[in-house]
Amino acid sequence: MSGSRQGARAPGPFLFLVRPPSSYGLLPRTAYTDSPRAPRAGTLGGVRQAVRSGADGGGRRPVGQREEQSERGEDGAADSTRTRHLVRALPVLLIVFGIVFDWLTPSQFTGSPFFAGAPLTAAPLYSLRGTVATGVAALLGMTGLRVWNHVLEEAESLTEVATVLTVAVLAVLINRVVRRSGKQLESARSVSEAAQRAVLPEPAERIGGLDVAARYEAAQAGAFIGGDMYAVQDTPYGVRLLVGDVRGKGLGAVEAVAVVIGAFREAAEQETTLEAVAQRLERALAREGTRRDGLDAFEGFTTAVLGEIPRDRSVVRLVNRGHPPPLLLGANGRLRVLDPREHALPLGMGDLGVWPDRAEEAEFPCGSLLLLYTDGLSEARDAAGEFYDPAVRLRGRVFPGPDELLALVVDEVTAHTGGRATDDMALLSVGRPSASP
Numbered sequence: 001m002s003g004s005r006q007g008a009r010a011p012g013p014f015l016f017l018v019r020p021p022s023s024y025g026l027l028p029r030t031a032y033t034d035s036p037r038a039p040r041a042g043t044l045g046g047v048r049q050a051v052r053s054g055a056d057g058g059g060r061r062p063v064g065q066r067e068e069q070s071e072r073g074e075d076g077a078a079d080s081t082r083t084r085h086l087v088r089a090l091p092v093l094l095i096v097f098g099i100v101f102d103w104l105t106p107s108q109f110t111g112s113p114f115f116a117g118a119p120l121t122a123a124p125l126y127s128l129r130g131t132v133a134t135g136v137a138a139l140l141g142m143t144g145l146r147v148w149n150h151v152l153e154e155a156e157s158l159t160e161v162a163t164v165l166t167v168a169v170l171a172v173l174i175n176r177v178v179r180r181s182g183k184q185l186e187s188a189r190s191v192s193e194a195a196q197r198a199v200l201p202e203p204a205e206r207i208g209g210l211d212v213a214a215r216y217e218a219a220q221a222g223a224f225i226g227g228d229m230y231a232v233q234d235t236p237y238g239v240r241l242l243v244g245d246v247r248g249k250g251l252g253a254v255e256a257v258a259v260v261i262g263a264f265r266e267a268a269e270q271e272t273t274l275e276a277v278a279q280r281l282e283r284a285l286a287r288e289g290t291r292r293d294g295l296d297a298f299e300g301f302t303t304a305v306l307g308e309i310p311r312d313r314s315v316v317r318l319v320n321r322g323h324p325p326p327l328l329l330g331a332n333g334r335l336r337v338l339d340p341r342e343h344a345l346p347l348g349m350g351d352l353g354v355w356p357d358r359a360e361e362a363e364f365p366c367g368s369l370l371l372l373y374t375d376g377l378s379e380a381r382d383a384a385g386e387f388y389d390p391a392v393r394l395r396g397r398v399f400p401g402p403d404e405l406l407a408l409v410v411d412e413v414t415a416h417t418g419g420r421a422t423d424d425m426a427l428l429s430v431g432r433p434s435a436s437p
Contacts, residue, residue, distance in 0.1 A: 087125065088125055088126075090121050090125075091118045091119070091121045091122040091125070091126070091134045092118075092134075094114045094115070094117050094118040094121060094138075095114065095115065095118045095134075095137055095138050095141050097111070097114045098111035098112070098113075098114030098115045098118070098138070098141060098142070099111065099141050099145065101114060102145050103145070107149075110160065111145075112142060112160040112163065112164060115138040115139075115141060115142045115164045116138070116163060116164050116167040118134050118135075118137070118138040119131060119134045119135035119138055119167060119168040119171035119172075120167060120170070120171050120174070122134035122135075122171060122175075123171040123172070123174040123175040123178060124174070124175070124178050126175070127175075127179075128172070128175055128176065128179065131171055131172055131175040132172060134168075134171075135167075135168030135169075135171055135172065136168075138164055138168060139161070139164055139165055139168060142160065142161055142164050143161055146160075146161065199229075199254060199257050199258050199261055200214075200216060200229060200230065200231075200257070200261070202214065203230075203231075203232045205403075207232055207234050207239055208234040208238065208239040208309070208311065209311070209433075210239055210309060210430050210431065210432060210433075211401050211402050211430065211431035211432075211433060212232055212402060212428075212429070212430055212431075213401070213402035213403045213405070213406050213428075213429050214230050214232070214406075214426075214427065214428045214429075215406045215410060215425075215426070215427040216228065216230075216424070216425070216426050216427075217376070217410055217413075217421070217424065217425040217426075217427070218424055219376070219421045219422055219423050219424050219425075226249050226253055226254075226424035227245055227246030227247065227248055227249065227253030227254070227256060227257060227302075227424075228244070228245050228246075228257075228374045228376065228424045228425065228426035229242070229243070229244045229245070229246070229257045229260060229261060229426060230242065230243045230244075230372070230426050230427075230428040231261050231264050231265065232428070232430075233264070233265055233268040233269070235268050235269050236269070237272060237308065237310065238308050238309050238310035238311050239308070239309045239430070240264075240268040240274070240277065240306070240307065240308050240309075241305075241306065241307035241308070241309070241372060241428060241430065242260075242261070242264045242304060242305070242306055242307075243304065243305050243323070243326075243372035243373065243374065243426060243428050244257075244260060244302050244303060244304035244305070244323065244347070244374075245302065245303050245304075245323070245374040245375060245376075245426070246260070246301070246302045247301035247302070248301075256285075256288075256302065259284055259285065259288050260281055260284070260285065260302055260304070260347070262284075263280055263281050263284035263285075264277065264280075264281060264306075266280075267280035267281065273359065274306055274307075274308045274317050274318075274319050274357075274359040275319060275357040275358065275359055277306055277319075278304075278306055278319045278321065278347070278357045279357065281302075281304070281306075281347050282347050282348070282350050285302065285347055285348040285350075286348070286350055286351075289348065301346055301347075301348045301349065302321075302346055302347040302348050303321060303322040303323040303324075303346040303347070303375075304320075304321045304322075304323050304346070304347055305318060305319070305320050305321070305323045305324075305325075305326055305372055306318065306319045306321075307326070307370070307372065307430075308359070309364060309370075309430065309432075314363060314364050314365050314366065314432065315361050315362065315363055315364050316328075316338075316361070316362055316364040316370060317359040317360065317361050318338060318340070318359065318360055318361075318362070319344075319357050319358070319359050319360075320340040320343070320344060320360075321344050321345065321346050321347050321357075322343065322344060322345055322346035323346075323374075324373060324374070324375050324377075324378045325337050325338050325339040325340065326338045326370060326371060326372045326373075327370070327371040327390060327391060327394065328362060328364065328368060328369070328370055328371075329368060329369040329370075329371065329394060329397070329398075329399065329405070330365070330367070330368050331365070331366070331367030331368060331398065331434065332398070333395070333396045333397055333398050335391060335394055335395040335396070336362070337391050338362055340360060341360065344357065364432055365432065366432050366433065366434045367431075367432065367433075367434040368431070368432055369399060369401075369402060369405055369429055369430070369431045370429065370430045370431070371390070371394075371405065371409075371427070371428075371429050372427075372428045372429070373390065373409075373425065373426065373427050373428070374423075374424070374425055374426045374427075375423065376421065376423035376424050376425030376426070377390055377409065377413060377425050377427065378390060379423060380413050380416055380417050380421055380422075380423070380425070381416075381417065381422070382416050382417060382418070383418060388412070388413055388416045388417075390409065393412060394409075401431050402429035402430060402431045403429075405429050406427050406429050409427060410425075410427070413425065
């Protein structure tokens with residue numbers, strides 16, 4: 001375009017477009033079944049299954065849907081990546097739109113809102129240098145068009161340029177505030193991570209002759225504080241395990257985790273039966289709740305699975321207190337869901353009645369892997385709202401050891417959710433090594 005743009009601009013010193021928007025079960029001491037039985041009516045498990053059936057349209061998905069769900073999860077992750085790239089490109093696109101709009105439209109229309117929006121959009125997305133560069137680019141684009149059109153001397157044009165300059169300065173200030181807040185948040189996350197690592201230390205790779213691996217995956221990147229827990233203890237009675245999930249989030253949940261883990265480690269060494277260990281945890285939560293004037297002031301509602309693997313027998317004993325059932329993966333790919341015969345109330349709900357814990361037993365032969373997990377795994381959803389079902393996904397697969405199993409599970413859940421998991425996930429896997437030839 002050459003020459004001066006003719007005609008008066010729309011009145012007013014601010015950056016508004018004149019054109020209206022409209023113009024554009026387990027058996028006691030016996031083997032588990034290969035598939036879970038329906039929970040009894042009226043039990044916590046029955047309620048849990050009824051709710052889940054209503055949510056997912058009838059329970060587990062057919063095995064034939066695995067590939068389709070995996071592709072859907074990968075597509076979701078790709079869409080998320082494309083969205084992030086588009087958002088980061090938005091400041092540049094706004095400047096380009098401003099130039100094109102101002103170039104092609106009549107003089108009574110202005111592209112200044114695009115120029116002003118560019119540095120504001122860059123403030124939370126870019127570094128200080130990137131925000132300054134965006135502001136300078138917007139100001140140069142705006143000024144260059146006014147010079148090209150020979151209207152820079154007009155009061156209207158000077159007002160628009162001054163407005164873009166003011167917004168660019170504000171964007172720099174906003175960027176500094178956002179970056180400072182980000183550093184404070186990062187510091188808080190580091191403290192949270194240190195606190196949680198102190199409560200949930202990484203277990204040794206080999207405990208009591210068993211291979212062990214554990215993972216804690218936070219729901220959001222950088223968020224590392226929650227109520228999921230795991231523990232492994234080598235005791236005179238065998239290797240004892242715990243995986244649980246405390247109600248709530250934040251420091252209150254971490255405090256509850258500390259109480260449960262501390263009580264478990266002490267009871268696991270002292271109590272001769274797994275049932276007695278569960279009762280010790282129940283009493284510890286009740287004690288802490290009383291000390292804090294009720295469980296409402298203390299995050300004591302805890303679902304948990306306790307396990308025991310004796311040294312003299314190839315079995316695993318379990319006590320399940322309202323928690324998702326563990327999975328047993330055989331060396332031949334056979335998978336068993338270790339669902340309890342009766343679903344018990346979670347720990348910390350003893351005021352509703354006395355629950356007689358009963359340890360239930362399953363074969364745990366050489367070459368097998370045991371997987372315990374929290375509901376962050378079994379309730380992970382994809383973009384269509386479909387649950388990730390570990391029993392369906394892992395059936396027929398063989399893994400060299402616990403580390404490989406957990407690595408695959410984490411990768412699959414990330415693909416399934418597109419990296420948008422809404423709940424933390426604690427995983428604990430124990431493997432009984434194959435007998436030496």
